[in-house]
Amino acid sequence: MLLGRKATPNVRVRSYMRPAVREAIEGYLFISPWIVGFLILTAGPMLAAFVLSFMNYDVVSTVEFVGIQNFVDLFTHDSLFWTALRVTMLYVIVSVPLGIGFSFAIALLLNQRLAGLRFLRTIYYLPSLVSGVAVSLLWLWIFQPDFGILNAALRVVGIQGPKWLFSEQWALPALIVMSLWGVGGPLFIYLAALQSIPTNLYRAASVDGASWWQRFRYVTVPMMTPILFFNLVMGVIASFQTFTQAYVMTQGGPNHATLFYILYLYQNAFQYLKMGYASALALILFLIILLMTLVIFRSSAVWVYYESWSQRRET
Numbered sequence: 001m002l003l004g005r006k007a008t009p010n011v012r013v014r015s016y017m018r019p020a021v022r023e024a025i026e027g028y029l030f031i032s033p034w035i036v037g038f039l040i041l042t043a044g045p046m047l048a049a050f051v052l053s054f055m056n057y058d059v060v061s062t063v064e065f066v067g068i069q070n071f072v073d074l075f076t077h078d079s080l081f082w083t084a085l086r087v088t089m090l091y092v093i094v095s096v097p098l099g100i101g102f103s104f105a106i107a108l109l110l111n112q113r114l115a116g117l118r119f120l121r122t123i124y125y126l127p128s129l130v131s132g133v134a135v136s137l138l139w140l141w142i143f144q145p146d147f148g149i150l151n152a153a154l155r156v157v158g159i160q161g162p163k164w165l166f167s168e169q170w171a172l173p174a175l176i177v178m179s180l181w182g183v184g185g186p187l188f189i190y191l192a193a194l195q196s197i198p199t200n201l202y203r204a205a206s207v208d209g210a211s212w213w214q215r216f217r218y219v220t221v222p223m224m225t226p227i228l229f230f231n232l233v234m235g236v237i238a239s240f241q242t243f244t245q246a247y248v249m250t251q252g253g254p255n256h257a258t259l260f261y262i263l264y265l266y267q268n269a270f271q272y273l274k275m276g277y278a279s280a281l282a283l284i285l286f287l288i289i290l291l292m293t294l295v296i297f298r299s300s301a302v303w304v305y306y307e308s309w310s311q312r313r314e315t
Contacts, residue, residue: 048279049282050279052275055279059273070277070279080264081281087172088242091175091176092236095176099182103186107190108190108194110124111195125185125187128184136249139174139178139181143165143174179239186231186234189230190224193227197223202219205219240262241262243266246258262285265278
C-alpha cells in the first residue's frame with residue numbers, strides 16, 4: 001500500500017510534464033524555419049566574413065592567412081576606401097534627416113481633414129512599393145540632362161539645369177533627392193502615431209492659450225519622438241547599405257563621386273575577386289553601423305519622450 005501511494009505522485013508529475021515538453025518541442029518546430037534560415041543565411045555568412053577578413057582569398061586560389069594585413073592596407077594604402085566612406089557618410093548625414101523631415105511633414109498634412117484624403121494617402125504610399133532597379137531606371141531618365149523631364153521643367157522657368165548624374169558636383173545631390181521617392185514607407189507609421197496622440201492634450205493646451213506652433217512643439221513633437229527615434233535608427237542602417245542606385249545609375253562615377261561603401265565592397269568581392277579584402281570592408285561597415293546605432297540609442301535619453309516613463313516618475 002505504501003509503495004502504491006508513493007508511486008501515484010510520480011505519475012502525476014510525469015503527466016503534467018509531458019504537455020509542457022510537447023508544447024516546447026512544437027514551439028521549436030514552428031520557429032525552426034527561422035532558426036535554420038538565420039544560421040545559414042545570416043549567422044553563417046557573418047562568421048565566414050569575419051574569418052575571411054584575415055585571409056587572402058580570390059576564390060580560385062588557396063586561402064592564405066595574412067592576419068590584419070587587409071585592415072592595414074585599407075587604412076594606409078587604399079584611398080578609395082576613404083572616398084567611399086566619405087561619400088556614404090555625406091549621403092547618410094543629409095538624406096536621413098531630409099527624409100524624416102519630409103515624411104513627417106507629409107504625415108502632418110495627411111492627418112488633416114482634406115478632400116480626397118484616401119486617394120492622397122494611396123498616391124504617396126505607392127512609390128515605396130516599386131522595386132529599386134525600376135526606380136533607378138525611372139530616375140535615370142528623369143535626370144537625363146538633355147531630354148529628362150526635370151531639366152525640361154527647369155527650362156520652362158528659364159533655368160538651365162545641371163548635368164546631374166554626369167556632373168561630379170551634382171551626382172550625389174541627385175541621389176539624395178532621389179531618396180525622397182520612398183518617404184511613403186514610414187509615412188503611415190507617422191500617421192498612426194499622430195492619430196494615437198490623446199486629443200485631451202491638445203484641448204488642455206488650447207485652454208491654456210497655446211498657439212498652433214506651441215501645440216506642435218510641446219505636444220505633437222514630444223509624443224512623436226519614439227517614432228522619430230525608430231525611423232532615425234532604421235534610416236541610418238538602410239542608408240549605409242545604399243547600393244542599387246549607384247550600381248544601376250552611375251557605377252560609382254563620375255570620378256568616384258557616388259562610390260558608396262557597399263558598391264566598393266561589391267567591386268572588390270565580385271569584380272576583383274578579393275574576398276578577404278571585401279570581408280574586411282564588411283567587418284568595418286558592421287562596426288561603423290553598430291557604433292552609430294549605439295550613439296543614437298545613448299542620445300535617446302535626452303530627446304526621446306516615453307509616456308510610461310513619466311507615469312513611473314509621478315508614481
